[in-house]
Amino acid sequence: MAAPATTLPAKAKAQAKGKAAEARDRRGAARRPESSPLERNQRRTFWPFLTPALVMFVLFFVAPIVFSGWLSLNRWDGLGEMTSRGFANYPALFRDPVFTGALKNTGLLLFVGGGCVFVLSFAITVVLRDMRDRNVVRYVLFFPVLVNPLVFGVMVGLLFRPSGIVNFVMEHIGISDPPKWLGEQNLMTMIVAVTVWSATGFYTTILMSGVEQIPRSYYEAAELDGAGAWQRFRHVTLPLSWDVVTVCAIFWTISTVKVFELILVFGGSVGGAPPKDTWTSAMYVYQRAFNTTSTRDFGISSAAALVSLVLITIAAVLLRRMMRRDAIQFS
């Protein structure tokens, strides 16, 4: 009798244990619906893998930004005594017409240049889509990406000078009074044009990779419905490559705020900075901190870098939101 007496509670305990384990499993399953061995391994290796990258990121990206923020509250020439200015550098920036002009030029490159790049890239993409040897053309178009912007700056200077090849050709086709390409009034236009020219191949290549994923049947169906070239572009190509366009737009936003070398070479000369009408925010930051011909001010330079960072971040976030669409998957 003793045995059943002891057996029953043991059974009950075992049953209770089993129920508790089931309940735990259920709760666990609710929290982690797919807990495979692989995922458990991944969880274990998450921090060991992330930590080195995180440390580097904090050390080389976050820390300099924080340091830059602190510097922006001071006046410092990089060598002498640092004097505190509080937040005075920020209103001073916006009182400086050179800085506001630099922001406008950055915006010009971003929006006007960007518009031109995308119109041209799509136009070339549409033309190349049905071309037989399009890969060869694609390589040729991509080539400018491999060339340093400094080379463009020098080459354009040689091509477009008053006695350069461009004017020589124009005079031979009867244009006796060609534009003053390198005149100060045309410098910013030329800078935008050269930036567009050098970037179009890169964006065409990316857009083409997106457009080539669109099944031909969509175009055939559109043609059967009587859609013309423009309607096929508008209703098939553009919406079905929207994800790629979004990525390109973000790339463009990032790259335009870094346009710097081209302006330095194209607008600058020995002994002088480029005309201030051509400065972008990156050029402003550089000139304020690293101009060897004048006293440096790392405080105002840091403030300008931070203001530019904030404005560009806002622009990128807005752009991302405006262009957000449901993801498309082709079967």
Place this chain on the structure above:
Amino acid sequence: MPLLSSMLTRATTVAAVLATLATAGCATTDDSGAANAKSFTYWSMWTRNEPQAKVLKSAISDFTEETGINVDVEWQGRKSLDKVGPAMLSGKAPDVVDQSFDMLLPTLAAGGQLKDVSPVLDLPVDGGKKVKDVVPGKLLSTLPKAKGARTWLVPYETATVSLFYNGKDPLVGKAPKTFDELLDICEAAKAKGKVCIGSDADQGWASLYWFDYLLHRNGGSMKELAGDKSGAAFKDPAVVKSARQVETLVKNGYLGNSYDATKYPEQQNNWAAGKSVFMLLGSWLPTEVEKFRKPGFEVRSVNFPTTGAADRTAGDVVTYGFAMPKTAKNVGPAQEFMAFFLRKQQLAGLSSKAGNITPRSDVPAPAELADAAKQLQDDPARLANEAVSNDWRDQVAVEEFNQLWLGKTDAEGFVKAAAKASASYWKAKG
């Protein structure tokens, strides 16, 4: 993540450098000694293969042989001063650097980062003379004051800004001494379809020499313009007169048709090819255009013409020389070398091999710079733009003057815009 990291990268380019500078920290300023040290470090503004570097190399070799002092030289090139600041913060700055005074002033001298090199002036050179006996006093007295250093530069090369022309050009029968004589030559050149004044559109700092000289000749002062935070100083009659004289040059077409769209060095090469009559530039011009000079071209130059007051004849002087960062340790040997290089035998190479003018009057200048050297020797000395802050010069004077020089505005428009720009500049500076 790519977006974020790229933006962070871009925006923190400066900050990263600054962080490096700051963490490098703890710069030592111990200059107590090494009086007996047998070496010193020198970062040169010349690159290894330039003729000036070759002359210096030879001098260094002679110096080491004579004194046993080793010179650890690095041929850094024109951007050498960019590296001196960070090097000073990390205690690895050289004992000696060299550059023109207008580059050393804003980067090191104005902030009190240079050592006083006055003792060099009393060191012996040759022929029983001391450094102060062979370096003209006006070269040192015209230099702007530096914080904490009575003498902060030991000059070994001088340059001036003159009106260069071809001595064989029939249009220049007599070098113009007055502005009216210059206008007469320009009118004659125009009648013959020749450009009178060569100038590249992207050389605003060089075009400004015209305004600076005219302002000086008319009794005005660039220093007063730069120092007046209201901008009202631009209404000075001397400024208006100078602007009108420039307007005359532009409106009469003496600068040609395409000067407003050319890039350096197109116009100076054109001048060397005989396509224009005058170039107002530094005495480095003949060397730069040497390969482009047409056969028979005889380089001559004349001081900038006067505009009325016959006594206002000062010529610009640009001084290049040695300086010592505040953190220099091997002071004695370094100063000994500075004096050694000023010996006639050493400096002669700068003239004969590098085509430069030296401070010593007993070292003959290169033939094409004979006029410029005479100008430096005989005429009163002044500093271009009166050594106003380069920042103000570039942001206000060059930018606004360019509008006048390139024919985008008239004299009155320039005066008004420059006054406004100067006031904005100072307002932004807080």
